[in-house]
Amino acid sequence: MILDGKCPTGPIEKTWDKHRFDLKLVNPANKRKYTVIMVGTGLAGGAAAASLGELGYNVMAFCYQDSPRRAHSIAAQGGINAAKNYPNDGDSIYRLFYDTIKGGDFRAREADVWRLAQVSNNIIDQCVAQGVPFARDYSGYLDNRSFGGAQVSRTFYARGQTGQQLLLGAYSALSRQIKAGTVKMYNRREMLDLVVVDGVAKGITCRNLITGEIESYAADAVCLATGGYVNVFYLSTNAMGCSVTANWKAYKKGAFFANPCYTQIHPTCIPQAGDYQSKLTLMSESLRNDGRCWVPKKKEDLGKHPSEIPDEDRDYYLERKYPSFGNLAPRDIASRAAKEQCDDGRGVGPGGRGVYLDFSDSIKRLGESTIRERYGNLFEMYEKITDENGYKRPMRMYPAPHYSMGGLWVDYNLQSNIPGLFVLGEANFSVHGANRLGASALMQGLADGYFVIPYTIGGYLATVKPGTVTTANPEFKKSVEDVNGYANKLLSINGKKTVAEFMRELGGLMWENCGMARSKESLETNLKKIPALREEFWKNVKVTGTGAELNQDLENAGRTADFLEFGELLCRDAHHREESCGGHFRVEHQYEDGEAMRDDANFCYVGAWEYKGDGKEPELHKEPLKFENVHLAVRSYK
Amino acid sequence: MSDHKTMTLTLIVWRQKGPNAPGKFETYTAKGITEHHSFLEMLDVVNEDLIKSGKEPIVFDHDCREGICGMCSQVINGVPHGGQERTTVCQLHMRKFKDGDTIYIEPWRAKAFPIHKDLVVDRSAYDTIIQAGGYTSCHTGGVPDGNAVLIPKPDADYAMDAAECIGCGACAAACPNSSAMLFTSAKVAQLAALPQGKAEAAERVKNMLETMQECGFGNCSNHYECQAACPKGVNVKFIAKLNREYLKSLAS
Incomplete structure (x- = not known):
C-alpha cells in the first residue's frame, strides 16, 4: 500500500495556515460532550492534555509515574530551538526548517517540518508566560546558545535543565486544568492495550500499578504521547520505565510502525x-x-x-x-x-x-x-x-542510545492509520527524519502538544458522534481478559532466568549488531538470535509475586516481552533499508571517507510496518517523500 | 576505574506489604559491590538475588537515575537521600560506603505520604498543592512575545534557584513537623519573583498554604532539616519569601 501523509499542498510557507483554516471546528458548547484519552504526560502529552482541557474537552490523562511531573522529558538538559532570530545572526523559520530537513538526512516530510519551525516561536512565548525561568542576559532579554547542526544561536535554555523547566511549565498548566476539573489525572497506570471498535480507536486498557487491577477507559479519541524506545538497547539515557509497550500494543492492534531503525546514538x-x-x-x-x-x-x-x-x-x-x-x-x-x-x-x-x-x-x-x-x-x-x-x-x-526518530506512523494531522488514534512527540515518527538535531525534541513535543493537536483533533472529532462507545462494549471486556491472561502467563512460567538477564542479553545483541554500525550479516544474526531469545524467555523467565499487587518484576517482564518482539522489527527495518542515512549506518553503504551514503533513488520513503499476526512477517508500506523546497543533496558539515 | 575490590554490606530494609499491613525491618546481604555501583544498582544486585531465590524483591521508586525526575525516595541511615550534599539516592555512589558497613533503608515518613509498599510512598499531596495555585493562569496561545517583558537577570536567576525543586518529598520527610514549606515556598517564590506571576501572587500563596495544611503537612519551625536534605540545594530563604508574600496577601 502507498501511504498518504495528507500533507497540504501549495507554497510551503502557507501550508499550515491554510490547513488550519480548512480544518473543521467543534463549537465550544459541543466540546464538553467529547472525551479524549491522553497516554503519557511529558512535554507532548502534558501540553496537549492541558490545552485540550482548556478548550473544553473532557480529558483523561494517564502516566506510569507517581506524578505527571516526572516524565522523562524532565531529563533533557541543553535547550529548545526556536527561530526567533533574537541574536540577529541570520536565523529564520526557513533556516530552522532547512537545518532540520538536512539534519534529518532528508528523510522527513517537508510540510511537517515547516509547521514545526513555524510554531517554534510561539512555544518560547508560551513558556515565558508560564513562568519558565529561561536564561537572561544582564539587559533582561532572553539568552541563546548554539547546538549541533546549526550555524546560528537559536537555542533557549534554563541552566542545564531546560527539559525540567519546560516540563514543569506544562505540568503547571496541566495542574490548573486538573483543578478546573477538565482533566482527570490517572497516575501509576500503564497502558497495556488499545481498544479498537469497528476499526476505530475508542479506548485503552491499563494496569493500575498500585493495586494490580486491570482497568478500561472509553473515549472518542485516544492520543499516545508515550515517548521513545531506545531502552531496547538495555543501556541508554532513557529512564528505567521508558518502554515501547504502549506503542507496541497499538502496533499489534493495527497501527503502522514507521522507520523503527532510525535510532539516535x-x-x-x-x-x-x-x-x-x-x-x-x-x-x-x-x-x-x-x-x-x-x-x-x-x-x-x-x-x-x-x-x-x-x-x-x-x-x-x-x-x-x-x-x-x-x-x-x-x-x-x-x-x-x-x-x-x-x-x-x-x-x-x-x-x-x-x-x-x-x-x-x-x-x-x-x-x-x-x-x-x-x-x-x-x-x-x-x-x-x-x-x-x-x-x-x-x-x-x-x-x-538516546532518542528514537522512528515511531508510530502519523499523517499531517498526527493521526495514525487507525482513525481516532493520534500520536504525539517522540512516540511518532514525523519530523526528525533519520537524525534529530539537538534541542529539537523539546521543540517537537511542545509543538505537537500546544499548537498542533488542539487544532487537528477537532478536525477529527467534528466528524464523529460523541460517546457512542462505552466500556460496556464487548471489545473492552475482551481486552481486559486478554491483558489479564497475558499477565497470568508471565507469572506462571516460573523459570530460572530473571527478567533483567533477558533484557541485558537483548540489549547486548542490539548494541553489538544493530547499534552505531550495522551490516547485512550482523542484522541477519539478530534476526535469528532474537526470536530464539524470545522463545527462551517464554519458557524460562522467572517473575515473582502476583498480579494483584504493586509488582515491579511483573511490570519489567511485560516491557521486556514487548522489546523482545520489537527488537526484531527494528532489525528487520534496518536490514531492508540498504542505504546509510542519519543514525542508520550500514557499513556496506559509505563513501571512501566513511560518510553515510544515501540511496535516494530507492529509499527516499518512509517505511511503515503493518503487524500481520504472531509468527508472521510484517508487511512494509511506503510513503514516498517529496522534496519541493529543499534540494536532495549529500549532507556535508565539512 | 582499575579498582576491582568489592564490598560486602549488611542492609536493614523496611518491608511492608501494603498501606494497612504492619511493616518490619528485614536483613539482607549485598555482595560483590564495587565503589562504582550507584546505591540503586547495589539494590538491583540484591533484588536479582532475591528473585533467583524465589523471594519478593524490595520495591522502591526510581526512574531517570540521573537525579532530576524526583522519583527515588529512600531514607538511608536516617537521612533522606543518604546525606551526601545535593545528591538524590540514584546519584549516591557506593564509594561513600565501606566494606562491612551496615545500612538502614526506610521509606519517606510523613503523615501526608502514606506507604504503598516497602519503600514506595504516595506523594500525590504534592500534586494537590501545585493544583491549588502553582501556575500562572495563561491560556495556550495569545501570550505576548518572550522578550516583551524584560526580566532582570538577578530576578531570573532567583526564580531559577527556586525552580530547581524536583518535588521528591525529601524536605517533608526530613522535617520533624513533616512540613512541606520548602516545597511550597519554592513554587510561590519562583512565580512571585517574575512579572508573569505577580498578578495572582496573593491568591496563590493563600491557596497553596491552606492546601498544604489540609493535606496533613505540619508547619515550619525553622529546623532547616529540609534544606540540608534537599538534593537540589533549595534554600530556606524561599520560606522567608513565602512568609512575606503571605503577609502581603493578608493586607491586600
Whole structure:
C-alpha cells in the first residue's frame, strides 16, 4: 500500500495556515460532550492534555509515574530551538526548517517540518508566560546558545535543565486544568492495550500499578504521547520505565510502525563502567559549545595523564574532519567519529571506549566561574558518577542510545492509520527524519502538544458522534481478559532466568549488531538470535509475586516481552533499508571517507510496518517523500 | 576505574506489604559491590538475588537515575537521600560506603505520604498543592512575545534557584513537623519573583498554604532539616519569601 501523509499542498510557507483554516471546528458548547484519552504526560502529552482541557474537552490523562511531573522529558538538559532570530545572526523559520530537513538526512516530510519551525516561536512565548525561568542576559532579554547542526544561536535554555523547566511549565498548566476539573489525572497506570471498535480507536486498557487491577477507559479519541524506545538497547539515557509497550500494543492492534531503525546514538555520554550498570548518563550537547573533543594522536600516549599530552600530539578529530561545524557537528556524525577513533585503538579510559571532552581552553579564555555558571550542574553530575573533576581533567565521553526518530506512523494531522488514534512527540515518527538535531525534541513535543493537536483533533472529532462507545462494549471486556491472561502467563512460567538477564542479553545483541554500525550479516544474526531469545524467555523467565499487587518484576517482564518482539522489527527495518542515512549506518553503504551514503533513488520513503499476526512477517508500506523546497543533496558539515 | 575490590554490606530494609499491613525491618546481604555501583544498582544486585531465590524483591521508586525526575525516595541511615550534599539516592555512589558497613533503608515518613509498599510512598499531596495555585493562569496561545517583558537577570536567576525543586518529598520527610514549606515556598517564590506571576501572587500563596495544611503537612519551625536534605540545594530563604508574600496577601 502507498501511504498518504495528507500533507497540504501549495507554497510551503502557507501550508499550515491554510490547513488550519480548512480544518473543521467543534463549537465550544459541543466540546464538553467529547472525551479524549491522553497516554503519557511529558512535554507532548502534558501540553496537549492541558490545552485540550482548556478548550473544553473532557480529558483523561494517564502516566506510569507517581506524578505527571516526572516524565522523562524532565531529563533533557541543553535547550529548545526556536527561530526567533533574537541574536540577529541570520536565523529564520526557513533556516530552522532547512537545518532540520538536512539534519534529518532528508528523510522527513517537508510540510511537517515547516509547521514545526513555524510554531517554534510561539512555544518560547508560551513558556515565558508560564513562568519558565529561561536564561537572561544582564539587559533582561532572553539568552541563546548554539547546538549541533546549526550555524546560528537559536537555542533557549534554563541552566542545564531546560527539559525540567519546560516540563514543569506544562505540568503547571496541566495542574490548573486538573483543578478546573477538565482533566482527570490517572497516575501509576500503564497502558497495556488499545481498544479498537469497528476499526476505530475508542479506548485503552491499563494496569493500575498500585493495586494490580486491570482497568478500561472509553473515549472518542485516544492520543499516545508515550515517548521513545531506545531502552531496547538495555543501556541508554532513557529512564528505567521508558518502554515501547504502549506503542507496541497499538502496533499489534493495527497501527503502522514507521522507520523503527532510525535510532539516535548521542555522542557525549558517560562511558559504561561495569556490567552491573543500569543506565547511561548523558552530558548535554551544549557542552560542545565550549568543550573540545580529542583523542591522543599516538597510541603510546594512551596511558598518560591528559595534561601531559601536548597540543600537537592531540587529535581534535571533529575540528579536523568538519572544520565549518567543528565540535558542533550533528549527533550521528559526532558519534560515528568518536567510534572511529576508538576503533582505531586511540580511545581513552577503560576498554579504550572513550574520547576526551576538554574545557581547559575555555576555562583559560572565559574563567572557571563562567564555565561553572553555564554548566555547573553537569560538571557536578559527572563528578558524582565518575569521581573525577571535569574542571581539572578532561571528561571522558562515549556515545550511547538516546532518542528514537522512528515511531508510530502519523499523517499531517498526527493521526495514525487507525482513525481516532493520534500520536504525539517522540512516540511518532514525523519530523526528525533519520537524525534529530539537538534541542529539537523539546521543540517537537511542545509543538505537537500546544499548537498542533488542539487544532487537528477537532478536525477529527467534528466528524464523529460523541460517546457512542462505552466500556460496556464487548471489545473492552475482551481486552481486559486478554491483558489479564497475558499477565497470568508471565507469572506462571516460573523459570530460572530473571527478567533483567533477558533484557541485558537483548540489549547486548542490539548494541553489538544493530547499534552505531550495522551490516547485512550482523542484522541477519539478530534476526535469528532474537526470536530464539524470545522463545527462551517464554519458557524460562522467572517473575515473582502476583498480579494483584504493586509488582515491579511483573511490570519489567511485560516491557521486556514487548522489546523482545520489537527488537526484531527494528532489525528487520534496518536490514531492508540498504542505504546509510542519519543514525542508520550500514557499513556496506559509505563513501571512501566513511560518510553515510544515501540511496535516494530507492529509499527516499518512509517505511511503515503493518503487524500481520504472531509468527508472521510484517508487511512494509511506503510513503514516498517529496522534496519541493529543499534540494536532495549529500549532507556535508565539512 | 582499575579498582576491582568489592564490598560486602549488611542492609536493614523496611518491608511492608501494603498501606494497612504492619511493616518490619528485614536483613539482607549485598555482595560483590564495587565503589562504582550507584546505591540503586547495589539494590538491583540484591533484588536479582532475591528473585533467583524465589523471594519478593524490595520495591522502591526510581526512574531517570540521573537525579532530576524526583522519583527515588529512600531514607538511608536516617537521612533522606543518604546525606551526601545535593545528591538524590540514584546519584549516591557506593564509594561513600565501606566494606562491612551496615545500612538502614526506610521509606519517606510523613503523615501526608502514606506507604504503598516497602519503600514506595504516595506523594500525590504534592500534586494537590501545585493544583491549588502553582501556575500562572495563561491560556495556550495569545501570550505576548518572550522578550516583551524584560526580566532582570538577578530576578531570573532567583526564580531559577527556586525552580530547581524536583518535588521528591525529601524536605517533608526530613522535617520533624513533616512540613512541606520548602516545597511550597519554592513554587510561590519562583512565580512571585517574575512579572508573569505577580498578578495572582496573593491568591496563590493563600491557596497553596491552606492546601498544604489540609493535606496533613505540619508547619515550619525553622529546623532547616529540609534544606540540608534537599538534593537540589533549595534554600530556606524561599520560606522567608513565602512568609512575606503571605503577609502581603493578608493586607491586600
